Amino acid sequence: MVINLGKENSILxxxxxxxxxxxxxxxxxxxxxxxxRVGEIFAYEISRRLAYETKEVITPLGSxxxxxxxxxxVLATILRAGLPFHQGFLNFYDKSENAFVSAxxxxxxxxxxxxQIEYVSKPDLEGRTLILIDPMLxxxxxxxxxxxxxxxxxxxxxxxxxxxxxxxxxxxYIKRNFSSSEVTVWVGAIDDELTAQAYIxxxxxxxxxxxxxxxx
Amino acid sequence: MVINLGKENSILxxxxxxxxxxxxxxxxxxxxxxxxRVGEIFAYEISRRLAYETKEVITPLGSxxxxxxxxxxVLATILRAGLPFHQGFLNFYDKSENAFVSAxxxxxxxxxxxxQIEYVSKPDLEGRTLILIDPMLxxxxxxxxxxxxxxxxxxxxxxxxxxxxxxxxxxxYIKRNFSSSEVTVWVGAIDDELTAQAYIxxxxxxxxxxxxxxxx
Amino acid sequence: MVINLGKENSILxxxxxxxxxxxxxxxxxxxxxxxxRVGEIFAYEISRRLAYETKEVITPLGSxxxxxxxxxxVLATILRAGLPFHQGFLNFYDKSENAFVSAxxxxxxxxxxxxQIEYVSKPDLEGRTLILIDPMLxxxxxxxxxxxxxxxxxxxxxxxxxxxxxxxxxxxYIKRNFSSSEVTVWVGAIDDELTAQAYIxxxxxxxxxxxxxxxx
Amino acid sequence: MVINLGKENSILxxxxxxxxxxxxxxxxxxxxxxxxRVGEIFAYEISRRLAYETKEVITPLGSxxxxxxxxxxVLATILRAGLPFHQGFLNFYDKSENAFVSAxxxxxxxxxxxxQIEYVSKPDLEGRTLILIDPMLxxxxxxxxxxxxxxxxxxxxxxxxxxxxxxxxxxxYIKRNFSSSEVTVWVGAIDDELTAQAYIxxxxxxxxxxxxxxxx
Numbered sequence: 022m023v024i025n026l027g028k029e030n031s032i033l034x035x036x037x038x039x040x041x042x043x044x045x046x047x048x049x050x051x052x053x054x055x056x057x058r059v060g061e062i063f064a065y066e067i068s069r070r071l072a073y074e075t076k077e078v079i080t081p082l083g084s085x086x087x088x089x090x091x092x093x094x095v096l097a098t099i100l101r102a103g104l105p106f107h108q109g110f111l112n113f114y115d116k117s118e119n120a121f122v123s124a125x126x127x128x129x130x131x132x133x134x135x136x137q138i139e140y141v142s143k144p145d146l147e148g149r150t151l152i153l154i155d156p157m158l159x160x161x162x163x164x165x166x167x168x169x170x171x172x173x174x175x176x177x178x179x180x181x182x183x184x185x186x187x188x189x190x191x192x193x194y195i196k197r198n199f200s201s202s203e204v205t206v207w208v209g210a211i212d213d214e215l216t217a218q219a220y221i222x223x224x225x226x227x228x229x230x231x232x233x234x235x236x237x
Numbered sequence: 238m239v240i241n242l243g244k245e246n247s248i249l250x251x252x253x254x255x256x257x258x259x260x261x262x263x264x265x266x267x268x269x270x271x272x273x274r275v276g277e278i279f280a281y282e283i284s285r286r287l288a289y290e291t292k293e294v295i296t297p298l299g300s301x302x303x304x305x306x307x308x309x310x311v312l313a314t315i316l317r318a319g320l321p322f323h324q325g326f327l328n329f330y331d332k333s334e335n336a337f338v339s340a341x342x343x344x345x346x347x348x349x350x351x352x353q354i355e356y357v358s359k360p361d362l363e364g365r366t367l368i369l370i371d372p373m374l375x376x377x378x379x380x381x382x383x384x385x386x387x388x389x390x391x392x393x394x395x396x397x398x399x400x401x402x403x404x405x406x407x408x409x410y411i412k413r414n415f416s417s418s419e420v421t422v423w424v425g426a427i428d429d430e431l432t433a434q435a436y437i438x439x440x441x442x443x444x445x446x447x448x449x450x451x452x453x
Numbered sequence: 454m455v456i457n458l459g460k461e462n463s464i465l466x467x468x469x470x471x472x473x474x475x476x477x478x479x480x481x482x483x484x485x486x487x488x489x490r491v492g493e494i495f496a497y498e499i500s501r502r503l504a505y506e507t508k509e510v511i512t513p514l515g516s517x518x519x520x521x522x523x524x525x526x527v528l529a530t531i532l533r534a535g536l537p538f539h540q541g542f543l544n545f546y547d548k549s550e551n552a553f554v555s556a557x558x559x560x561x562x563x564x565x566x567x568x569q570i571e572y573v574s575k576p577d578l579e580g581r582t583l584i585l586i587d588p589m590l591x592x593x594x595x596x597x598x599x600x601x602x603x604x605x606x607x608x609x610x611x612x613x614x615x616x617x618x619x620x621x622x623x624x625x626y627i628k629r630n631f632s633s634s635e636v637t638v639w640v641g642a643i644d645d646e647l648t649a650q651a652y653i654x655x656x657x658x659x660x661x662x663x664x665x666x667x668x669x
Numbered sequence: 670m671v672i673n674l675g676k677e678n679s680i681l682x683x684x685x686x687x688x689x690x691x692x693x694x695x696x697x698x699x700x701x702x703x704x705x706r707v708g709e710i711f712a713y714e715i716s717r718r719l720a721y722e723t724k725e726v727i728t729p730l731g732s733x734x735x736x737x738x739x740x741x742x743v744l745a746t747i748l749r750a751g752l753p754f755h756q757g758f759l760n761f762y763d764k765s766e767n768a769f770v771s772a773x774x775x776x777x778x779x780x781x782x783x784x785q786i787e788y789v790s791k792p793d794l795e796g797r798t799l800i801l802i803d804p805m806l807x808x809x810x811x812x813x814x815x816x817x818x819x820x821x822x823x824x825x826x827x828x829x830x831x832x833x834x835x836x837x838x839x840x841x842y843i844k845r846n847f848s849s850s851e852v853t854v855w856v857g858a859i860d861d862e863l864t865a866q867a868y869i870x871x872x873x874x875x876x877x878x879x880x881x882x883x884x885x
Contacts, residue, residue, distance in 0.1 A: 030520050032500035032545055038519035042510040048699065050331040058545065061490075062497055068464035078474040081658030085644075087470035088462050101337050101358055104320070113464055113490060115266035118450030121317050123339065123356035140339035140356040142317055142445075142452050212517075226513030229358075234334030236358050246736050248716035248761055254735035258726040267480065274709075274761060281710055284680035294690040297874030301860075303686035304678050329680055329706060428733075442729030482763035533769050533790055536752070547698035550882030553749050555771065555788035572771035572788035574749055574877075574884050661790075666766030668790050 022201035023192055026066060027209045033062050037185060037209050041225045052231045053105040056156060056185070060109020063183050063207055067094075067152060068113070070181075070205075093117040094150040094181075097143065099124050099167050102229035106156045106185065114152075118144040120171055124163040132217065136162045138170045146175045156228045158184035158208065160219045161194030168199075183207045186224055188215040238417035239408055242282060243426045249278050253401060253425050257441045268447045269321040272372060272401070276325020279399050279423055283310075283368060284329070286397075286421075309333040310366040310397075315340050315383050316356065318445035322372045322401065330368075334360040336387055340379040348433065352378040354386045362388060367396045372444045374400035374424065376435045377410030384415075399423045402440055404431040454633035455624055458498060459642045465494050469617060469641050473657045484663045485537040488588060488617070492541020495615050495639055499526075499584060500545070502613075502637075525549040526582040526613075529575065531556050531599050534661035538588045538617065546584075550576040552603055556595040564649065568594040570602045578604060583612040588660045590616035590640065592651045593626030600631075615639045618656055620647040670849035671840055674714060675858045681710050685833060685857050689873045700879045701753040704804060704833070708757020711831050711855055715742075715800060716761070718829075718853075741765040742798035742829075747772050747815050748788065750877035754804045754833065762800075766792040768819055772811040780865065784810040786818045794820060799828045804876045806832035806856065808867045809842030816847075831855045834872055836863040 027034050036055045039045040046052050072091040077084055097120035098107035111117065120143035126134040151171070155164055164182055172180075180203060182195065187208040195206055214222035225231070243250050252271045255261040262268050288307040293300055313336035314323035327333065336359035342350040367387070371380055380398055388396075396419060398411065403424040411422055430438035441447070459466050471477040472487045504523040509516055529552035530539040543549065552575035558566040583603070587596055596614055604612075612635060614627065619640040627638055646654035657663070675682050684703045687693040694700050720739040725732050745768035746755035759765065768791035774782040799819070803812055812830055820828075828851060830843065835856040843854055862870035873879070 027520075029501065030503075030505040032497055032503075032522065034505065034520040035500075035522050038508075038510055038517075038521045041512045041517050041519060043513055044511075046513070048331075048696065050702070051696065051699070053327075054698070058493075061493055065464055065494055065497065068467075069461065071462075071464075073462040073466065076470075078470055079476075080473045080655045081475055081478070082648075082652060083655035085470075085473050085655035087473060088459075088466040089470045090464065090467050100316070100356065101335075108324075111269075115264075119317075120452075121449075123358075125356075125358075140316065140341075142339075142341075142449075144450050144452055216514075220514060223512045223515035223517035233337075233358075234360050236336075236360055243736075245717065246719075246721040248713055248719075248738065250721065250736040251716075251738050254724075254726055254733075254737045257728045257733050257735060259729055260727075262729070264480065264483065266486070267483070270482070277706075277709055278713055281680055281713065284683075285677065287678075287680075289678040289682065292686075294686055295692075296689045296871045297691055297694070298864075298868060299871035301686075301689050301871035303689060304675075304682040305686045306680065306683050432730075436730060439728045439731035439733035480763075485759075532748070532788065533767075540756075543701075547696075551749075552884075553881075555790075557788075572748065572773075574771075574773075574881075576882050576884055665769075665790075666792050668768075668792055 022196065022204065023206045023208065025208050025211060026063065033059060033209055040185065041223065046226070046231050049231060056105035056232065057109040057112065059185050059209060060106045060154070061113055064110045064113035067181050067183070067207065071150065092149070094152045095120060095144055095146060097122065097151060097153045097167070097171055099155040099163060100140065101233055102156050103154045105232050107154050110152060110154060120144065122167045122170060124167055134219070136166050138166055141170055143171050146172060146177045149177050151177045151180045153180060153182045155183075156185045157221060157224070158182070158187035158191040158195070158206070159215060159221050161191035164195065165198050180204045181207060185209045186221050187211050188221045189213060190215045238412065238420065239422045239424065241424050241427060242279070243424070249275060249425055256401065257439065262442070262447050265448060272321035272448065273325040273328065275401055275425060276322045276370070277329055280326045280329035283397050283399070283423065287366065308365070310368045311336060311360055311362060313338065313359065313367060313369045313383070313387055315371040315379055317449055318372050319370045321448050323370050326368060326370060336360065338383045338386060340383055342435075350435070352382050354382055357386055359387055362391045362393045365393050367393045369396060369398045372401045373437060373440070374398070374403035374407040374411070374422075375431060375437050377407035380411065381414050396420045397423060401425045402437050403427050404437045405429060406431045454628065454636065455638045455640065457640050457643060458495070459640070465491060465641055472617065473655065478658070478663050481663060488537035488664065489541040489544065491617055491641060492538045492586070493545055496542045496545035499613050499615070499639065503582065524581070526584045527552060527576055527578060529554065529583060529585045529599070529603055531587040531595060532572065533665055534588050535586045537664050539586050542584060542586060552576060554599045554602060556599055558651075566651070568598050570598055573602055575603055578607045578609045581609050583609045585612060585614045588617045589653060589656070590614070590619035590623040590627070590638075591647060591653050593623035596623075596627065597630050612636045613639060617641045618653050619643050620653045621645060622647045670844065670852065671854045671856065673856050673859060674711070675856070681707060681857055688833065689871065694874070694879050697879060704753035704880065705757040705760065707833055707857060708754045708802070709761055712758045712761035715829050715831070715855065719798065740797070742800045743768060743792055743794060745770065745791065745799060745801045745815070745819055747803040747811060749881055750804050751802050753880050755802050758800060758802060768792060770815045770818060772815055774867075782867070784814050786814055789818055791819050794823045794825045797825050799825045801828060801830045804833045805869060805872070806830070806835035806839040806843070806854075807863060807869050809839035812843065813846050828852045829855060833857045834869050835859050836869045837861060838863045
């Protein structure tokens with residue numbers, strides 16, 4: 022159910038190293054670009070699991086039998102941190118329909134928080150492959166809530182949840198809430214620690230702030 | 238108060254022509270790319286109004302006195318249609334802080350609607366230049382509401398509202414609601430008609446659907 | 454020695470289908486973009502064969518042990534058709550040194566031709582991994598000549614020759630001229646036919662013309 | 670005949686400042702990206718001088734009279750330093766035909782050098798607008814030689830020579846060799862000094878090396 026693409030070395034690990042590195046983070050354009058590149062690699066790897074069909078195309082010199090995607094997956098992104106990561110998926114799945122969800126952490130005075138969903142924009146997901154994109158799988162609450170909210174009572178064919186970094190705890194939370202026939206989890210690295218404020222350690226910091234600046 | 242960049246010919250008009258054209262719209266990647274390119278042009282034109290300061294940089298062969306932005310403007314985008322347009326601004330203002338607002342049209346049974354704000358994420362705007370990005374200035378309600386919501390009781394230095402296409406009615410609505418000392422409106426073309434459903438005609442259709450697919 | 458990435462379905466095959474398709478070719482920006490995306494996929498796949506080392510990076514919340522490329526490969530491109538394909542590699546290997554070679558077909562009156570090298574710009578290749586990039590492996594003459602010219606009497610660690618489309622004949626030519634310990638050939642599809650003018654059929658036409666326009 | 674776009678402040682000057690800055694140069698991806706963005710700004714400014722025509726396009730909601738480029742200019746680039754700068758032009762003039770020239774400095778033992786042209790690939794230039802792209806206008810020899818070589822005995826409508834940085838000496842050399850009815854020179858900054866090795870000071874160093882790495 023969980024596929025860790027960073028387990029075997031590829032340029033993905035270089036990009037993740039740069040995403041973590043405070044020195045590279047100083048250039049927010051590089052931070053966003055690394056998110057985008059990582060998104061492209063996940064998009065490619067997930068594309069191996071999708072269905073294809075053959076068709077005939079006319080080339081300048083003849084006709085060729087080619088293999089094309091049967092249908093494009095739906096790309097769903099959790100705002101705002103997911104946007105540059107989503108851009109990478111969109112670069113490769115340029116004909117996809119897209120969903121957007123905003124989830125935010127409502128903090129209580131005692132330091133605890135709950136995740137709430139506000140904005141939702143989505144296409145029909147019935148029978149579709151859904152790729153749910155959030156760079157950090159920390160507690161797993163946002164991913165779970167966003168997934169439930171998006172799907173509602175529809176039945177997607179399958180859901181791929183994708184995060185660049187995950188905590189052990191977050192992965193376990195997803196495992197408890199979804200079956201492996203419903204959901205595949207893709208990650209680039211798994212970190213051991215999760216702070217009380219649900220930050221992954223060593224992680225990379227706050228992905229939203231690094232991409233778009235601090236918010237009030 | 239209103240600057241129509243399309244009035245004098247430049248490649249901007251080529252891009253706007255392609256954005257309107259149903260044949261080019263078939264490739265949603267081209268649609269998004271045209272939004273992005275238009276965003277870059279507006280970003281550049283607006284940059285002429287910003288404040289610069291000189292500083293010394295070390296080159297491989299000496300030291301040069303150069304002119305750099307004193308501070309970067311804050312880029313605020315209305316979801317979801319504004320995202321590819323925002324990307325163009327972010328390409329040029331890569332060090333900017335960003336704000337996101339979701340506005341949606343709540344339709345009533347009689348066909349009328351009101352615009353509601355859900356998600357808001359924003360940095361401090363006190364004394365800052367704000368660029369508010371929405372590809373279509375139709376009724377002007379979303380732009381106005383988003384602007385009020387973002388600003389709250391802060392006092393930005395100045396707000397630039399930017400739309401690719403505007404209706405005469407939308408522009409008039411902004412003029413009635415903001416003074417020219419507060420707000421400058423930048424557009425690429427002004428269309429005469431606004432339908433009862435607040436679509437600009439001939440316009441380009443639904444920018445959000447064209448960029449990201451239809452939603453439920 | 455020959456790895457055909459198109460053999461198993463992935464989004465790569467979708468991109469190759471679009472590269473071949475005269476209807477998509479009409480938008481030269483899409484043609485170049487498809488070349489670029491295909492370049493990124495090959496770059497990623499080749500990156501799995503490269504050497505990595507662990508290092509420590511400082512994150513905002515701690516320090517992480519990460520895996521990074523030991524050295525970047527050298528990217529060598531055959532002009533002019535290779536440029537958009539090269540861009541894809543450069544997107545992923547952004548710290549690479551680059552080489553450029555121009556090869557052109559000198560046509561004789563009897564219809565035959567020989568390939569000649571003009572412009573060469575290259576870094577030191579001694580002990581380096583070389584990725585030699587040319588979208589079409591037709592006769593195999595250009596690839597072979599460019600490789601000999603670039604390498605001279607240096608000894609690269611290994612050379613990866615990458616083409617989007619190859620002919621059976623071109624692959625055989627490479628096999629006869631290089632050993633599998635020296636060279637790995639990566640392709641996206643293998644077409645059966647090669648015309649007397651050394652065009653791959655069904656192929657995709659003239660990659661240089663499609664990307665940059667016809668030349669005198 | 671000479672238009673210095675950096676004379677009045679815009680984000681262009683920010684990009685040029687970063688191009689000069691050794692600290693930003695450390696990330697060659699940022700160096701190339703800055704070249705590309707500067708190329709887009711020049712492309713836009715030059716587009717104001719081109720000819721447009723009106724045509725009718727069908728939008729989803731009606732038909733619109735729009736203004737489009739009558740013909741696209743030809744983009745000619747001097748290898749290899751010109752490539753990222755050319756990419757910026759190509760982003761905006763995506764339907765243009767392209768020319769490539771390689772010019773190199775043949776150094777003599779006494780330290781002097783002459784510029785030689787090797788590779789040339791070009792479309793028909795008769796009656797066309799030509800944009801000749803080279804990031805550095807140092808001595809002016811390469812630009813002049815490349816222009817003569819490309820044009821041969823054809824008669825372009827007009828030639829725009831574009832450089833990010835120019836020396837006073839280089840500009841004077843162009844002025845002596847071309848008339849203002851033939852050629853317009855566009856630059857982003859003019860530096861005073863030119864070394865005996867024809868490097869602009871303070872300049873930005875060797876643009877080709879910074880974009881693509883040192884060569885043998």
